[in-house]
Amino acid sequence: DTAVSQTPKYLVTQMGNDKSIKCEQNLGHDTMYWYKQDSKKFLKIMFSYNNKELIINETVPNRFSPKSPDKAHLNLHINSLELGDSAVYFCASSRSGTAINEKLFFGSGTQLSVL
């Protein structure tokens, strides 16, 4: 079984549309994250959630709304998509967010292309 799974793998859409990316982890981890990797391959944290509670929002526009119905799921909804939103979005999880040497487990990524 895949530890961190996100869907869809590819998402092509028009500017102005609203879309969602789903993420689920079956590792029993408490903390989940969304990262964005842009065309320059820079991987930047967007959000982190711990036990369904938002812990970090890295000045992401409010068009991006994460939702965590339970600690195993962290979905990302994006309203009014813009060209600059085109990127690869990675979901990740860790056992906790504060333990020393806590490693991240990543999903395989969602390639979002906004036309």
Next chain:
Amino acid sequence: RKEVEQDPGPFNVPEGATVAFNCTYSNSASQSFFWYRQDCRKEPKLLMSVYSSGNEDGRFTAQLNRASQYISLLIRDSKLSDSATYLCVVNGDGGFKTIFGAGTRLFVKA
């Protein structure tokens, strides 16, 4: 200043070469340090954690210098399969915020 800075690369080396990557971080309160590897169009995967005393895993050696806020990765006897992007990663002082460097691209050629 970026929170985590790495050698820009790319590094082009022949098989069997030894190659070293460097990384600096800005937050002196950082607690955890890692090297991740990312293959083209794939997700990042943990290569190794970095400990204050330095640590080795086969052909890979990682070093941490807290005083200089500097992390390094040494790869000995490079293999073609080592070709990838190597990401220096630091966990921030408050937890929940793992910061990635921009990555260093390595190409190992036959």
